[in-house]
Structures are given as C-alpha cells and as structure tokens.
Amino acid sequence: MSPSMMWIVLIGTSALSFSVKMLGHSVPERWLANSRLQRINALIPISLLSALVVAQGLVVKTHVVIDHRLAGLAAALAALFAKAPFPVVVVVAAVTSALVYHLH
Amino acid sequence: MPTSLKDTFRDALSVSLTVGVYGIAFGAASVAAGFSVLQSCLFSLLTFTGASQFAAVGVVASGGAGASAIAAATMLGTRNALYGIQMAPLLQVRGFRRVMAAQITIDESTGVALSQAPRGSEAMRAGFWLTGAGVFLFWNIFTLLGAVGAKALGNPASWGLDAAVPAAFLGLLWPRLETMFLRLVGAASMVFALLVTPWLPAGLPIIATVAVAVVVGWRPR
Numbered sequence: 001m002s003p004s005m006m007w008i009v010l011i012g013t014s015a016l017s018f019s020v021k022m023l024g025h026s027v028p029e030r031w032l033a034n035s036r037l038q039r040i041n042a043l044i045p046i047s048l049l050s051a052l053v054v055a056q057g058l059v060v061k062t063h064v065v066i067d068h069r070l071a072g073l074a075a076a077l078a079a080l081f082a083k084a085p086f087p088v089v090v091v092v093a094a095v096t097s098a099l100v101y102h103l104h
Numbered sequence: 105m106p107t108s109l110k111d112t113f114r115d116a117l118s119v120s121l122t123v124g125v126y127g128i129a130f131g132a133a134s135v136a137a138g139f140s141v142l143q144s145c146l147f148s149l150l151t152f153t154g155a156s157q158f159a160a161v162g163v164v165a166s167g168g169a170g171a172s173a174i175a176a177a178t179m180l181g182t183r184n185a186l187y188g189i190q191m192a193p194l195l196q197v198r199g200f201r202r203v204m205a206a207q208i209t210i211d212e213s214t215g216v217a218l219s220q221a222p223r224g225s226e227a228m229r230a231g232f233w234l235t236g237a238g239v240f241l242f243w244n245i246f247t248l249l250g251a252v253g254a255k256a257l258g259n260p261a262s263w264g265l266d267a268a269v270p271a272a273f274l275g276l277l278w279p280r281l282e283t284m285f286l287r288l289v290g291a292a293s294m295v296f297a298l299l300v301t302p303w304l305p306a307g308l309p310i311i312a313t314v315a316v317a318v319v320v321g322w323r324p325r
Contacts, residue, residue, distance in 0.1 A: 001138065001167075001170065005170045006138065006139060006143065006164065006170075009160055009164060009170045009173045010139070010146055010147060010160075011150075012174040013156065013160045013173065013177040013178070014146070014151045016174060016181070017150075017151045017152070017153050017177065017178065017181045017184070018150070018151075018206065018207060020181050020182055020184055020185050021153075021184045021185065021188055021207060021209045022188070022202075022203070023185045023188065024184060024185035024186060024188020024189045024191075024192070024206070024209065025188040025189075025191070025192045025202055025205060025206045025209065026188075026192075027189070029189050035324070036321065036322065039321035039322075040317055040318050040321035040322070041182055041183060041186060041321075042183075042321070043286075043289055043316075043317035043320055043321045044180070044182060044183070044314055045155065045180060045183060045280060046277065046280055046281070046286055046289050046290050046293065046317070047289065047293040047313045047314055047317040048155075048159065048176060048179060048180050048293075048310065048311075048313060048314065048317075049155065049180075049273050049276055049277040049280070049290075050277060050290040050293035050294045050313065051293050051294065051296075051297035051313035052158070052159060052162050052176075052270070052273040052310055053270050053273045053274050053294065054270075054294045054297050054298050055162070055166055055270075055297055055307075055309060055310050056162050056165070056166060056266075056269045056270035056273060057270030057271075058298065059166060059298075059301055059306075060166075061166075061167050061306050062301060062304070062305070063302065064298055064301055064302070068261070068264075068266075068267065069266055069267040069270065071267070072264055072267025072268070072270075073267060073270055073271060073274065075271075076270075076271035076274050076275070077274065080274065080275065080278050085122075086122075086126055086129075086275045087125055087126065087128070087129070089271055089274070089275045090129045090268045090271050090272050090275060091268075092271075093264065093267045093268055093270075093271030094263060094264030094265060094267055094268040094271070095264055096264070096267070097261075097266065097267030097268075098261075098262060098263055098264035098267075099264075101262065101264070
C-alpha cells in the first residue's frame, strides 16, 4: 500500500469513527430504536472479529495458509480457556508463534 | 471529590489502566502493518476505538484495499452510536463538551457509566467522564510504547507479532461469546470468511462476513 493511501486509511477511519460516535449523541432515540437494526448491530462485532481472527491468523493475501501463526492462535485459545488476562493472551501467542517460526 | 464518588473513581481507574495497557498491542500491530510511529499514535488519538483501530491496521497488514480497511473499522464502530444514544440524555451536554463526550464514547466509558446506576446519575456521569478520559490517557501512552518497541524489534514474524494480532482479535471476541447462539454465529463467521477467501480480493472477506450478522439478525429468534 502506498504511503499516501496509508494516510487516507488513517484519516478516513478517524473521520468516520468520530462521525458514528457524534451521530449517536445527535439523533433522537427513536431513530435507532428499530429492533431489526439493533439485532444486526449486536451481531456485527462478533462476525467481524471472528473474520479478523481467521483472516489474520490463517490467510496470506487470498490463500488459506497454515503456518507458525496457527500455533500462536492455539496457544492464545488455551490461555483464554485458562482465564488469562488479555495482555497475557497476546504475549503467549507471540512467544509461541516466534518459537515455531525459528524452530521451523 | 465527594466521598460518594470514591468508588466510582476507583472503578474508572482500574478499567482505564487495564484497558489502556492493550494499547501496547495496538501500537505494535500498527507498526508491524507498516504504519509509522506517528501514524500509530494518531490512530489512538483520533480514531480512539480499539477494535476499529485493530481492524484498520489488520486489513492493511493482510494486503487489503484502503476502502476495505476503512469500511471494516467503521462497521466495527457502529455500536458506539448506540452507546451515544444511551449516554446523551444522561450527560446533557452541548457544543465542545458534546464533541469531547462523543470522542470518548466507547465500550468502557459506557460500561462503567451504566454500572454506576445504583449510585445515582451523578455517579453515572462521573463514571463516563473519568473512564473515557482515563482510557484515552493510558491507551495513547501505551500505543506510543508499543509502536516504538515494535519499531526497535524489526521483523514482525521473528517476534511473533504476526500471531499477536489475530490473538488480540480473539481476546476481543472471547468475552462477547456469552451464549451458545453467539458462539455459533462466531464459528459460522470464521468458516464463511475462510470459504470466500480464495474468491475475493484481500480484505473483502472480512467485510463480507457482515452478511452472516445480517442474515442471522434479520428475524427475531
């Protein structure tokens, strides 16, 4: 990605994120009271975060690839089951992935 | 500070510090995706909504188009609009104070505000402002530390940073999977994203997964 496109991503993301927040503080409550909209809105973070887990952990460009990152993800999953706090989960994943990357 | 608000202050501080530390992971992920330290810090100052920031740099890291990155981040942030609708009648602010309130309307400030309901609306307002300001402060400090640290480390794969990003998403997703139904939605989304990966340009499978949320949420259960 070109350097100018990276600035566009930064500025576009920031402008739209703020607009969405400001919208909530500005519109009458009933505008977003639609129950279908609320059901879908509640599910969007789950769908997007799930997609991001696999897109970041199992994909290179447009191919599904199994590599050291999957070992890191498995370790993160184990840490979450063990009720580890968020920073521990991330560090455990990084250490495991780095080990597999170097040993492989 | 009145003694009655001491408990609210303690709640706000503990949430701010805990969440703020995650900023290290964002700063590192952002630099690993190719953003500069300055750009990483601007993300945390201007975008200031964690999951969206991770999504934007995540899509860029996976080779997706700029529009995909912006769209994924914006859709992840739509819940902040619903938080704003709940917070606006409580805060009753206008002008610049409303702009500040909007910028710090995130999961944590709304969550602490709502949790203070038994202590009264003054405590709820205090919870919102203290948590929002606290997370803003710590999130930005730790973003800088993470970005500078990752810059010094070099090759992201060598230090496991390329696995730390999906692990961070998993960590953000985990507490949301409260019911079996929501776990199934998550699993279906993962399968869907992997299935469409070979057929769509990089980054688009992430946004396409919103279709799962729309289809599942269309009718009441």
